[in-house]
Amino acid sequence: MKTGRFYDREKKIEFFGIIEGEKVRQIADFDKPDITEEWELAKLEVLTPVMPKKIIAVGLNYKRHAEEMKLPIPDEPVLFLKPHTAALPHKGVIRYPEMSSRVDYEAELGIVIAKGGRNIPEAETDKYILGFTAFNDVTARDLQKIDGQWARAKGFDTFAPFGPYVETDLDPSDLPLAAVLNGRTIQSSRTSDMIFSVPFLVSFISRVMTLEPGDVIATGTPEGIGPMERGDEIIIRIEGLTDLVNIIR
Ligand code: MG
Numbered sequence: 085m086k087t088g089r090f091y092d093r094e095k096k097i098e099f100f101g102i103i104e105g106e107k108v109r110q111i112a113d114f115d116k117p118d119i120t121e122e123w124e125l126a127k128l129e130v131l132t133p134v135m136p137k138k139i140i141a142v143g144l145n146y147k148r149h150a151e152e153m154k155l156p157i158p159d160e161p162v163l164f165l166k167p168h169t170a171a172l173p174h175k176g177v178i179r180y181p182e183m184s185s186r187v188d189y190e191a192e193l194g195i196v197i198a199k200g201g202r203n204i205p206e207a208e209t210d211k212y213i214l215g216f217t218a219f220n221d222v223t224a225r226d227l228q229k230i231d232g233q234w235a236r237a238k239g240f241d242t243f244a245p246f247g248p249y250v251e252t253d254l255d256p257s258d259l260p261l262a263a264v265l266n267g268r269t270i271q272s273s274r275t276s277d278m279i280f281s282v283p284f285l286v287s288f289i290s291r292v293m294t295l296e297p298g299d300v301i302a303t304g305t306p307e308g309i310g311p312m313e314r315g316d317e318i319i320i321r322i323e324g325l326t327d328l329v330n331i332i333r
Pocket of ligand 1 (some may be wrong): 302
């Protein structure tokens with residue numbers, strides 16, 4: 085099942101829906117598939133598929149990316165937060181901040197939480213996950229180096245594009261993922277290169293902070309990170325998910 089959140093300009097309403105071909109069947113909430121009404125997908129604006137209270141991201145979670153950065157493989161996940169105000173939908177514009185002169189893409193698999201919880205055992209994480217989405221952990225690389233921590237570099241408004249939808253039936257353990265900049269593939273890896281798996285990350289994070297419905301976890305980026313320039317189009321492409329497309333200005 086593919087779920088999303090949509091806006092109808094004519095009727096000025098926002099709603100969650102399930103995508104079925106060219107149609108969207110409206111539902112009461114992102115995790116409550118009671119159908120109420122049917123819409124034409126082409127006539128709707130795509131919003132972020134959920135409205136997270138927090139976006140938790142993982143710093144260094146691909147083996148070859150750790151090698152590229154000349155950093156040791158971490159013993160535990162390195163976590164950081166991106167503010168929910170950084171969320172940006174599919175086709176939204178990433179705003180290049182005046183403070184920075186180096187803004188990078190980072191292709192990542194996003195986990196969307198369905199059910200809140202804490203201290204979730206690794207074997208039970210499936211029950212808490214709604215599904216998966218494409219995520220771009222946009223980063224002002226120069227500010228990341230200057231600040232020594234990442235709140236500013238990764239926290240600008242529009243620096244958390246994700247979507248367009250959430251795929252609820254997907255095995256995340258070995259998916260090809262890529263970043264495509266102006267039509268050229270510049271990151272290409274598989275989720276099987278992750279150091280910490282999806283169930284491990286959900287369990288680990290839930291032992292630190294309470295997970296809430298709609299929270300999003302960005303699971304880290306593979307090797308091949310690099311800059312975007314004003315006017316570029318960036319696509320995050322993960323097999324089994326719809327492409328996430330954004331431009332930067
Ligand atoms: Mg990242």
